[in-house]
Amino acid sequence: xxxxxxxxxxWGDSVDAPxxxxxxxxxxxxxxxxxxxxxxxxMQKLRRRDPEAGYASDFVDLARRLLPRIGSNGVRIVANxxxxxxxxxxxxxxxxxxxxxxxxxxxxxxxxxxxFARLDEILASxxxxxxxxxxxxxxxxxxxxxxxxxxxxSFPVASALAQGADIVLTGRCxxxxxxxxxxxxxxxxxEDDWNRLAAxxxxxxxxxxxxxxxxxxxxxxxxxxGWDRIGYPVVEGEEDGSFVVTKHAxxxxxxxxxxxxxQLLYEMGDPRRYLTPDVTADFTTIRLDEAGPDRVRVSGVRxxxxxxxxxxxxxxxxxxxxxxxITVSGPRAIEKARVCADALWGRLKRAGLSYEATExxxxxxxxxxxxxxxxxxxxxxxxxxxxxxxxxxxxxxxFGKELAPLVTTGPPGVTGFxxxxxxxxxxxxxxxxxxxxxxxxxSMTVVRAAEVAGALR
Amino acid sequence: xxxxxxxPLEQIAxxxxxxxxxxxxxxxxxxxxxxxxxxxxxxxxxxxxxxxGALVKGRVERYELxxxxxxxxxxxxxxxxGGSASLRTDAxxxxxxxxxxxxxxxxxxxxxxxxxxVAPAPSPGARR
Numbered sequence: 001x002x003x004x005x006x007x008x009x010x011w012g013d014s015v016d017a018p019x020x021x022x023x024x025x026x027x028x029x030x031x032x033x034x035x036x037x038x039x040x041x042x043m044q045k046l047r048r049r050d051p052e053a054g055y056a057s058d059f060v061d062l063a064r065r066l067l068p069r070i071g072s073n074g075v076r077i078v079a080n081x082x083x084x085x086x087x088x089x090x091x092x093x094x095x096x097x098x099x100x101x102x103x104x105x106x107x108x109x110x111x112x113x114x115x116f117a118r119l120d121e122i123l124a125s126x127x128x129x130x131x132x133x134x135x136x137x138x139x140x141x142x143x144x145x146x147x148x149x150x151x152x153x154s155f156p157v158a159s160a161l162a163q164g165a166d167i168v169l170t171g172r173c174x175x176x177x178x179x180x181x182x183x184x185x186x187x188x189x190x191e192d193d194w195n196r197l198a199a200x201x202x203x204x205x206x207x208x209x210x211x212x213x214x215x216x217x218x219x220x221x222x223x224x225x226g227w228d229r230i231g232y233p234v235v236e237g238e239e240d241g242s243f244v245v246t247k248h249a250x251x252x253x254x255x256x257x258x259x260x261x262x263q264l265l266y267e268m269g270d271p272r273r274y275l276t277p278d279v280t281a282d283f284t285t286i287r288l289d290e291a292g293p294d295r296v297r298v299s300g301v302r303x304x305x306x307x308x309x310x311x312x313x314x315x316x317x318x319x320x321x322x323x324x325x326i327t328v329s330g331p332r333a334i335e336k337a338r339v340c341a342d343a344l345w346g347r348l349k350r351a352g353l354s355y356e357a358t359e360x361x362x363x364x365x366x367x368x369x370x371x372x373x374x375x376x377x378x379x380x381x382x383x384x385x386x387x388x389x390x391x392x393x394x395x396x397x398x399f400g401k402e403l404a405p406l407v408t409t410g411p412p413g414v415t416g417f418x419x420x421x422x423x424x425x426x427x428x429x430x431x432x433x434x435x436x437x438x439x440x441x442x443s444m445t446v447v448r449a450a451e452v453a454g455a456l457r
Numbered sequence: 458x459x460x461x462x463x464x465p466l467e468q469i470a471x472x473x474x475x476x477x478x479x480x481x482x483x484x485x486x487x488x489x490x491x492x493x494x495x496x497x498x499x500x501x502x503x504x505x506x507x508x509x510g511a512l513v514k515g516r517v518e519r520y521e522l523x524x525x526x527x528x529x530x531x532x533x534x535x536x537x538x539g540g541s542a543s544l545r546t547d548a549x550x551x552x553x554x555x556x557x558x559x560x561x562x563x564x565x566x567x568x569x570x571x572x573x574x575v576a577p578a579p580s581p582g583a584r585r
């Protein structure tokens with residue numbers, strides 16, 4: 001059996017969770033998922049300013065804290081902290097390792113997912129990278145592209161582990177792949193072992209959002225206890241592909257068929273066709289059984305070959321936006337907030353402005369559920385939240401100047417205008433596309449920290 | 458036929474939602490096999506589309522996962538552009554699961570013995 005714990009569901013998740021997973025119970029592999037889609041474009045921007053940037057710098061601090069516990073006698077780490085610059089991430093981690101007395105650490109990186117520099121060559125070869133949602137060719141936005149990364153297979157990550165890497169840093173491998181890879185490495189699963197690869201993918205899917213499978217977001221939240229010490233998930237994987245999801249003893253939260261079922265459905269499309277670069281998993285074949293307190297056994301998962309193409313996540317600049325808010329209180333708060341909103345939009349119209357998109361929300365009343373809001377709701381105060389989006393930055397800036405005047409030119413009881421005028425921010429949109437597998441060649445290297453650090457001198 | 462009782466889905470099912478681009482998905486999980494049969498018949502694609510109303514600009518898809526006693530709904534064009542383009546508070550559909558649990562459906566009274574979604578009375582200081 002191999003124990004794999006996921007201590008990070010996104011960049012910004014708990015900084016202590018990875019430490020708790022390593023220190024509070026048995027663990028063989030720690031996985032860390034830092035990359036949301038938008039993260040890659042942020043990292044590409046950072047790298048343009050500084051060629052040694054462009055990765056999840058939080059990981060370097062974490063590696064420093066974990067140093068004494070990393071290795072074959074402790075825990076091995078698989079993290080997509082490499083972002084758009086895995087080499088620089090490895091150099092930073094190696095420096096920390098050598099300084100901390102661990103020049104022996106073997107650090108692997110997997111690259112080849114980043115096709116940003118090859119985009120023109122790929123387009124010239126006749127691959128149009130059409131938008132999967134609307135069919136437009138990428139040439140329509142080519143000059144505004146910020147980053148382009150292919151979701152690559154888990155096998156190069158597994159190879160790095162098999163070669164003895166204590167830490168493997170990747171770019172855009174799939175989130176479930178972080179868990180699948182150590183299972184492949186441990187048990188030697190083959191590239192056409194569809195059922196086992198599907199099982200490992202399901203394991204990764206369950207834990208990829210950290211505590212969302214251990215009590216976080218549980219629909220029956222009133223039955224969950226120990227929120228202040230909520231445990232992060234641990235997968236106990238077996239050779240046959242079956243596994244148990246659990247958490248360390250003494251931690252808060254809970255693992256039940258209910259919490260696992262909920263997370264299985266998170267971000268789910270067609271449940272019979274969960275596509276990854278490794279396998280097509282069928283979520284209708286999953287069997288769940290209670291296996292003791294805070295233990296759920298998962299078995300029976302069936303898989304089929306993956307599609308012949310790989311998914312590319314392309315980020316591009318898509319105009320400007322700004323949002324701002326004021327608080328409206330007292331008698332007939334909602335009516336007054338509506339007067340404010342009408343005044344704001346009316347004034348902008350008089351100034352000759354119209355926008356590609358606008359939004360008016362009454363936070364505290366109907367911002368999240370809109371038409372589902374009870375008709376008789378009458379809060380004592382409400383936040384009016386307004387926003388615009390447009391290709392023209394000047395128009396978005398002008399909108400930002402229209403909010404503050406409402407404090408003195410609208411109904412009474414208006415306050416809470418803090419933080420200055422709403423600022424225009426760039427919109428980064430996503431362009432999902434497909435690319436033939438043969439155009440992408442991931443590669444992997446494993447090097448000792450001393451050697452990496454030595455090359456720096 | 459036993460008498461039916463009208464209850465919110467919250468009482469007999471769990472839900473979770475997430476995003477993919479400008480679409481959200483909502484998974485709905487019944488508390489028992491018998492209650493799964495009820496939601497499978499009652500919580501139709503048409504009813505879900507009507508329930509969310511103007512919140513969903515595109516079509517609705519529906520999938521069944523009997524192994525998890527679950528239904529999965531895809532609500533297309535429900536996030537005001539999605540991702541960083543959306544101007545919404547809930548740009549990622551994180552709250553759409555809670556919204557579906559507000560739907561009222563008719564359940565044969567004896568089946569409610571398996572319902573697990575009845576929250577205890579609010580604790581002192583808490584408000585609805």
